[in-house]
Amino acid sequence: MRENLIIGKKYGIHGYKHDGKIHRSWDEAVLLEIHDDYLVFGNEKTKVTESDGRTWRTKEPAVLYFFYNNWYNIIGQYKKNGIYYYCNIASPFIIEEDTIKYIDYDLDLRVFPDGSFKVLDRGEYKYHKKIMHYSNELDIILKSELTNLINMVRKKELVFAPGVVKKYYELYEGIKQGE
Numbered sequence: 001m002r003e004n005l006i007i008g009k010k011y012g013i014h015g016y017k018h019d020g021k022i023h024r025s026w027d028e029a030v031l032l033e034i035h036d037d038y039l040v041f042g043n044e045k046t047k048v049t050e051s052d053g054r055t056w057r058t059k060e061p062a063v064l065y066f067f068y069n070n071w072y073n074i075i076g077q078y079k080k081n082g083i084y085y086y087c088n089i090a091s092p093f094i095i096e097e098d099t100i101k102y103i104d105y106d107l108d109l110r111v112f113p114d115g116s117f118k119v120l121d122r123g124e125y126k127y128h129k130k131i132m133h134y135s136n137e138l139d140i141i142l143k144s145e146l147t148n149l150i151n152m153v154r155k156k157e158l159v160f161a162p163g164v165v166k167k168y169y170e171l172y173e174g175i176k177q178g179e
Contacts, residue, residue: 005095007031008175011041012099013064015090018132023104025049029064032171038067039093041100042172063168065159066093066100071145073102076165082113083165087149089125089142105134105142111153111160119146 013026026048029041044061063076069092077084087109093102106125111117129139153160 005031005034005039007034008178009098011095014099014101015088015104016101018103018105018128018134021051023051026058029100030172030175032063032168032175037069038065039100040065040168042168042175044172044176061169061172063159063165063172066102068092070148071105071141072149074149074159076159076168078165078169079113084113085109085111085153085160087111089146089149105138107142107146109146109149109153115153115156117150117153 009031010028011031013029015023015025017023026043027046029043029046031039032042033040041064042062043058043064045057045059047055047057049055061078063078065074065076067073071089071091073088073090073093075086075088077086089105089107089109091103091105093100095101106121106128108120109117110120125142128134134142152158156162159165
């Protein structure tokens with residue numbers, strides 16, 4: 001899979017729910033960098049389509065991190081007053097037909113520029129766990145990965161380290177200008 005990846009190429013993104021139904025899709029994400037454990041993408045003002053067909057465009061530049069073996073993905077949002085992170089508890093991704101695909105498991109972690117954070121959508125997680133029959137094993141994995149993410153935020157590791165999103169955003173800008 002990794003040998004077919006091309007830096008600068010545009011990929012689509014599809015987020016599904018546990019029942020296999022598409023939840024949300026993004027028109028494009030430009031591949032910026034390939035790591036052993038994750039891929040880094042960038043996009044800006046990309047079209048988003050909701051499961052009910054509604055569409056909207058993202059407002060700010062974003063750097064997206066998709067992990068091969070971790071149950072989350074992370075979006076660094078480059079806003080005027082600082083970097084915000086939106087972390088989705090989600091299955092490890094796959095790429096099929098130039099589309100990044102993963103299962104969204106409802107729980108989200110919102111991280112603010114000052115390093116504070118808030119866990120979102122606990123009620124939605126509880127509801128979907130019941131109606132979509134998340135296994136106890138899956139529940140343990142997802143909650144453990146949320147804890148791992150919180151620890152990364154507190155330690156300012158990996159994508160949460162100062163300057164990382166800015167570096168990738170500048171790389172994204174360079175690729176876009178070269179088109």
